[in-house]
Amino acid sequence: MPDKTYSISDLASEFGVTTRTIRFYEEKGLVHPRRDGQKRLYSAADRVRIKLILRGKRIGMSLKESVEVIDLYDPEHNNEEQLHSLISTVKEKRERLLQQKKDIDDMLAGLDEVQSLCEQALPEAPPARTSKNRRR
Amino acid sequence: MPDKTYSISDLASEFGVTTRTIRFYEEKGLVHPRRDGQKRLYSAADRVRIKLILRGKRIGMSLKESVEVIDLYDPEHNNEEQLHSLISTVKEKRERLLQQKKDIDDMLAGLDEVQSLCEQALPEAPPARTSKNRRR
DNA sequence: CTATAGCTTTACGTTTACGTCAACGTAATT
DNA sequence: AATTACGTTGACGTAAACGTAAAGCTATAG
CATH class of the missing domain: 1.10.1660.10 (Multidrug-efflux Transporter Regulator; Chain: A; Domain 2)
Incomplete structure (x- = not known):
């Protein structure tokens, strides 16, 4: 179907x-x-x-941006001499995405730190153990 | 200073x-x-x-979310029994960030595809060469 | 002294991304 | 025939994140 x-x-x-x-x-x-x-x-x-x-x-x-990205795929916009501007558009999008990945990694590193500080602050008194929460 | x-x-x-x-x-x-x-x-x-x-x-x-993340660092909120809820907050944040990384990687893969289609569509007629744009 | 530059508060306007009724159509079930 | 479920079109409301004047301090350069 x-x-x-x-x-x-x-x-x-x-x-x-x-x-x-x-x-x-x-x-x-x-x-x-x-x-x-x-x-x-x-x-x-x-x-x-x-x-x-x-x-x-x-x-x-934004919704507009998403549509802009999605429209990169359809073959209507890739005609003419616009291919060059399209390539540079792709380049910009990529750079932004890479920056975002970096931001995310930085934030993840921060979270790791917070978590280890937490776990360090309660070395005993583990909470109610579930099937997913066994000591190894 | x-x-x-x-x-x-x-x-x-x-x-x-x-x-x-x-x-x-x-x-x-x-x-x-x-x-x-x-x-x-x-x-x-x-x-x-x-x-x-x-x-x-x-x-x-959102700004609120950012503040929430930032406040994870200051030692005012990590007192008491709230450490557990704090840990699960960290866990949620982390999961979302990992999802975002995945989304970004997917989008990057899409951009790669678009770009190679573009470059494939113009095998000749390279644009004006700049100092950063020499043939290798 | 005045004018320019930079800072301030107050306050209303704007865009984005929907939420929330209201009032109604259609189709299947009871 | 009536209820229930799902769909529809307006139309107004709202929260977030600022933009945009308006009108006024203040310090320094000319």
């Missing part, structure tokens, strides 16, 4: 957002689901677009 | 934000600079706080 479709609440529950959110994305022109009467029918491609938008959101991109 | 101070515009220009932004952070209780008369005097610690807040922003954290 290559032409599977999804209802709006299918996608909402799959991605943990409200239907309002998905309709909002449509208002903003981020997706264009087909219609069955007045109901929205989402294709697999629509689904992926939404997924990518939410991925962008998780790393702090 | 261990008690170096900074003016608001010092920090604004250093971090590439407006003074309004820094005052806004103060309104929200994120920093508490001393005063010289009516002028704000930022300590090295204030400066670091702002820097960390902006780091959080870059990876999509």
Whole structure:
């Protein structure tokens, strides 16, 4: 079944957002689901677009930015002499992402420090042990 | 000079934000600079706080979240029995950061793909060469 | 002395990303 | 026929993160 479709609440529950959110994305022109009467029918491609938008959101991109990244994939924008500007766009995006990775690593290092300070501050009195929390 | 101070515009220009932004952070209780008369005097610690807040922003954290992370470091919150909840907070933060790293890696992989498609689409006609853009 | 530069507070405006009703259509179930 | 579940279109509300004047101190250079 290559032409599977999804209802709006299918996608909402799959991605943990409200239907309002998905309709909002449509208002903003981020997706264009087909219609069955007045109901929205989402294709697999629509689904992926939404997924990518939410991925962008998780790393702090605006919806506009996410769409910008997603549109890098479709072959409409890669025509003409714009290939060069597209390449430099890619370069900018990459640099920002690398900076973000660095920021994340720095923050992770900070968390490690905090955690070891914590564990050091309570060397005894371990909390209630669960199946996942055995002494090794 | 261990008690170096900074003016608001010092920090604004250093971090590439407006003074309004820094005052806004103060309104929200994120920093508490001393005063010289009516002028704000930022300590090295204030400066670091702002820097960390902006780091959080870059990876999509809200100001509140950033402060939450920053406050993990100060020894005021790590007293009492709250150490356990603090540890689980750290755990949650870490998980989210790891997810973000994954998201970034996925996006980087996508950019690689786009770029190679681009370069493949123009095998000749290299653009104007600069000192940084020589053939190897 | 005045003007320029930099700082201040107060306060309303703006953008983004939705939340929250309200009021209604449609389709299946009871 | 009535309920229930799911969908729809407005339309207004809101929280976050600042932007943008307006109007006024203050210190120093010319």
